[in-house]
Amino acid sequence: MEIVALSGIAILAAILAVMLKKYNPEYSILISLGAGALLLWMILSKISPAISQIRELISAAGISGEYGVILLKTLGVCFLTQLSADSCRDAGEGALAAKVELAGKLFIVILALPLFQQIAGSALSLIGGGA
Known part of the structure; x- marks a missing residue:
């Protein structure tokens, strides 16, 4: 409890x-x-039991460990961004909170770039455009 x-x-x-x-x-x-x-x-x-469970699920699904790392890093960025933005709002700094949220979103996009590349490569190979 x-x-x-x-x-x-x-x-x-x-x-x-x-x-x-x-x-x-x-x-x-x-x-x-x-x-x-x-x-x-x-x-x-x-949180360590949850992380262990996520790792087991990723391994059982046959997904690359690299994607699990990306997932966990992205979750960390989300949590820290939310905490920081809420703290800024509590301090009366709404504009600063918006900047923190924007930075968090950009970091998530940067972290997800390898996934976008993999998806684009898979799409190209499916339509016959991949080498």
Whole structure:
């Protein structure tokens, strides 16, 4: 029932942040960022079984390990981008959050380029255009 602990920490941090925002907005932001980092650490400490399961599924499906690495890196970029953008929004920096989200999307496209190349090569070979 770790979700209960995670939820409790999040609610407690939110209440503290709201209470401090009126008097010390800088501490409010620090509490929010600190709680976010703690929650991320708690979540990442439990992710290894999921990663192992994903690796097993990729191996069982006969898919190249390279694609599994791309998948895991992409998921990491998504999670970090979301955390960073939300933290920027909490600090009142909506424009900065939008830039972080744009950067995350671009990094995902860059990470996926090998997959696009493989798909394009497969499509060309299917239509007879590949060498």
